[in-house]
Amino acid sequence: MQYRQKTDAELVVLLTLNDEEAFSELYVRYKSKLQYFCFHFLKVESEACDIVQEVFIRIWESRCFINPELSFSSFLYVMARNRVLNYFKHIDVENKIKDILAKQSLEEENIESDLISTEYQDILRTAIEHLPPQRKKIFNMSRIDGMSHKEIAAILNISVYTVQEHISEALAFIRHYFAQHSDLSLGLMLLWII
Structure with missing residues (x-):
């Protein structure tokens, strides 16, 4: 008060x-x-x-x-x-990347897209698995289950701030993990997606 x-x-x-x-x-x-x-x-x-x-x-x-x-x-x-x-800068970079990919032939784009998607999913899954258990649970509730930070806090009986901190730390870890485990072009693209 x-x-x-x-x-x-x-x-x-x-x-x-x-x-x-x-x-x-x-x-x-x-x-x-x-x-x-x-x-x-x-x-x-x-x-x-x-x-x-x-x-x-x-x-x-x-x-x-x-x-x-x-x-x-x-x-x-x-x-x-x-x-x-x-x-908005990140959105702009993402749109430029999409424009570059769109200029390639449809066949090459489909092959490259499948490879990138598969590699991205594998790296993302592995990165999430390396998170501490509570952080992994909170990240999955937020990003996979689409729950709000308030909903997560209520379910886990923790503060919204604690949820926010876990999400922030998880995203930072995943970005770092991508930087270490993917080639430069894929890593740059994924930084904007995450």
Whole structure:
């Protein structure tokens, strides 16, 4: 209750001191506004939610470096805007890759597509198998079963933040795994798909 009465600057000071309740209060204050902001550009609710979760994960990870004297809301919106821009850059690169593949003959494209798909699936399956059990379960619930972070948190009786952190760590591990276990062109393509 006392955290609701604090200003953003006061909460950020507490956040820099590793105060999880201060972080939770900032999350509650800005989550919906930030999702609306991202949705305005993306027009896809799940992508907007993912970006907001990534922003707050980065906030927590870099909490010691946040300047409480600067506007926290401006900081959040700049981070969200940058992530939205990166999202569109990734989409643009993916579209360019698709255009290049489309220019190849249909037969070559089908053969290459089958090989890439098979290799991608094998590497992805292996990468997921290397995740710690809880992280693997949460990742599969999110990406395979299509459950929201809130649903996963309720089922596993953990916080939404814990779910977000597991998803973020799983994606980072999978990207790293792809970089180590696939050739460069396939790895670059898959970084945008994941």
